[in-house]
Structures are given as structure tokens and as C-alpha cells.
Amino acid sequence: MIRPGASPEVYELANSLGIESPDPAVGIVIHCRRLVDSWVTQAGGLGPKGIANIAAFESLITQKLSMVVEEIRSDDDFARLTDHYARDKGDYVFAGLRARFDDLEIPAFGVLIQRNVVSPHAPDQYVAVIDARADFSNEKFARRYFTKWHEIAHRMTTHCFPADPIFRSDDDPIETLMDAIASELAFYEPFLEPAIQEVLANANWLTFDMIESIIERVFPEASFQATLFACMRLLPTPMVYMELADEPLVIQKILPNTAAYAHWDRMDQRVDDKSLKGNPVVEDRMTDRPPSGSTRILYGQTVRHDSVFYRVAQGELLADEVEHHLCDFFNPEPGLFLGRFPSEPEVRMYSQKPAHGHRGVLTHVQARKVPGKVFALLQY
């Protein structure tokens, strides 16, 4: 869902893949999607006689890429991989894997290894090792599905780095690009689109129950958040995902889908509120509720106890009671992201400088408390 901006590394990668596109990141995502589409067609298409489900889809892709996926479910699995790949097959890089996954500074979630001692037609020339241990935060376990597709994305583009994988930080443009490809493939549209239509039926908004139903039936290994983002990416109605700190409730993350961005891009929808200049957080404390009675949605905003949003987050209001409530969404520079998703650092940087916004009439809001934060989905 996050579209990386163009960077020299991304241009270089597009070049090496022979992709010519005004937006090389988008070009690379499309390239991967087309390749996968052609494999699915060769395998008889989707359906009971071809690729029946997402598991069969994954097997097809990994086979085509001569790669296998190894999940680390418990610490014992490191010994198993050492026995299998290092002792039996002579690929000693596997013996030292654990240190990378347990690194305190940059713990790896997944690693893609090109085997050294292997015949050129072996099905396991590449091994993706995925940390799926349920540690105290459960983050690695929750992200295992996405991590696996992230490594598949590497195999399709950057290939891999023999013996010594390069570790990049989360905001590296290549890593962001791998996430964009992972999102495209892990939630393969020909599976996701009909699943969304089925759960939506005649409903006008997406609910958390619907997301859970999609996970259960179609993407059993996927996390809630990754599935939610994938659905937001496909749906044509404006939606904004938000994360708030637990107490006091402060908006910490705002991620609109493409349809919501389309509103932000329209200059004429500027919200006429002259008090919104300068630091939004300070001004929120100084000023009372805006004259319209709307709720401001911007980074750093504290959510007041009497606000409709606070009550949704606390579970005091039923989601459908927020209908017709006004929200003012703020964005710094309309046109800045040009219909693509900003990266998280971009959101953090720009959403602190509100200049323009647009007003939306809510149709649905749902929030859920998880340890340390509240996340919410606003639809309008």
C-alpha cells in the first residue's frame, strides 16, 4: 500500500530489470504483478482446476523462483536448519543465522539466502528463512506472512545477496518497494477482490468483522493490519486508517487510501478555519471546538474526552452513531503525494504542517484497543 518515491537505488533496480517507466517504483510493482499473472495463466488460471487458493498460489510462485520457505517457529528450528543445510549440504551460512534474527539493534524478520552448494536445477536454490517466533510482542509472528512475501519480492527483483545478506533499515527505498510488491502479491487481487465483494454484499462500509472473515476464508496466515491495508488499497470509497497513543489519545499516524487522497488533492476543498495556523497541537489546547462542531484529524492532535472520536475509541459509542459527524482532514500540500500512498516518514514529516484540508461526513468509524495503542478506521 505504501508507494515508495523514486530514489537512485530504485532507478538502478528498474534499469537492471529492464523496466522503463516514468515512476520506476510503480513500474517494478507492475512488472512483478504481470510476471505472476502469466505464471497463473500457464498453470490453468485460478479455480479448482488450476490455482485453488492462496497456498497453491504461493507454491506456484516459489517453485517458479526455485525457492523454499523455512519458518522459524521455535529456537529449535535454528538447529534443524543448521543440520539440514550446513551439516548435510555444506551451506555454512545457515549455521550462523540465529545471531541475525536475535540482533538487538536490527533484528531481521526474514532473510533470503542463495545457496552455494546446489545443482542449478534444484528446487531450493534460494531459501527464505522467516522468523515466525511468537515472542513477547508477537510482532514477528503477526508479520510472518508479510515477511514471507517480502522475501519473495526480493527474489523477484534484487535476487539476493549470497552468503552475506545486506540489512537495510525500514525506511530504505528498496525495502519500502519490497513491501509494496509484497502487498500486491500477498493479497493477490484476483483472490482479494471477490472476497471483498462477498463480505461487503450490500453494505456501504467495511467493518473489522469483514476483515476477519476475509482472513479466515482467503488469507489464513495474514495479519489483521496487512489485510486491512490491502482492502483499503482496493476500495473506491475514502478511508483513513489512524493510530492513536493509548492515554491521552493523540493521533500518531494517519494513512488515507487513494480515494481519500483524491479529496486532499482538490484545492477547492480547503477547510475555512483561520485558527489553524502554526502548531496544531498547541492551538488545539488553546482553541475550543471548531465552530462547525467537527473533529479535526491531523497528526499530533489530542482527542478530547468529550469528542465523538474518544468515545468510539473507548467503545462507548456504537459505530453507527457517528453517522453524519463531520471530520476535517488536514494535509500540508495538496498534490504532494499525487495519488500514491506516502511512506510513514513522509506522513510524519508533512502532516505536522497543515495548510489545506477537506471536510468529510463520516459514514462509519471503528476503533480497536491493542496493547499500547488504539487503531481506527474512518470512512466517509
Ligand SMILES: [Zn+2]
Ligand atoms: Zn528486505
